[in-house]
Amino acid sequence: MISDPRGIVNRRQLMGDIDANCERVMEKIRSAAERSGRDPGEIKLLAASKSRGVTEIRSAFNAGVRLFGENYVQEAVNKKEAIGEPAEWHMIGHLQRNKVRQAVGLFSLIESLDSLELARMLDKEGKKQGRPVRAFVEVNLGGEETKSGVREKDLVPLLEEIGALSQLRVEGLMVIPPFRENPEEVRPYFRALRELKMSLGGLAIPNVDLRDISMGMTHDYPVAVEEGATIVRVGTAIFGQRRE
Secondary structure (H helix, E strand, O other): OOOOOHHHHHHHHHHHHHHHHHHHHHHHHHHHHOOOOOOHHHHHEEEEOOOOOOHHHHHHHHHHOOOEEEEOOOHHHHHHHHHOOOOOEEEEEOOOOHHHHHHHHOOOEEEOOHHHHHHHHHHHHHHHHHHOEEEEEEOOOOOOOOOEEEEEHHHHHHHHOOOOOOEEEEEEEEEEOOOOHHHHOOOOHHHHHHHHHHHHHOOOOOOOOEEEOOOOOOOHHHHHHHOOOOOOEOOHHHHOOOOO
């Protein structure tokens, strides 16, 4: 069988591009952290790898990325098995109820907890599998009907209900704000989530310890870091434009 040298060159180019992109993203994270008086070590880079291939993900891993986020359970199953690396995988998309069993066994953390029904299902599955289930609550600060997430007024009641569940651990908050061409117009949403987290800090609810804030994507992650993000979810800036 004759190998195609063009394919080898393309793969090498892809790996080089991703390596350079990761370095560029990490540098922007460091700069944003320093501008806001933060320790860059507090911020984790999550590579949003939806629809990305194994070669691309492995290239990001080799460039130093250790955290990957997927939107679909089945897609993540195949990638995690193929990569075979000690990477951490988060569910960052809307979790369908019929995928809860697989998700609990597959992901280190569910970032898109958005209802009491889902919380109870995750807790029940955690009991079956004999493992605690780590999660962030997704907050819908923009009030967008087309997006998942808990409204701010419903957050505390949800957390109080979760406090009665034995296997679910809520470790942070996540937000996907409305898209704005100018990232500065998204800053108020990031600031609001940080302030919300701070305001909830005094709550003594079992199994709820809001340590993390997951916010910011390719378009606006430096602003998110300036406003307190501990995890930024970056796809295009790492992998380039998707090839549909």
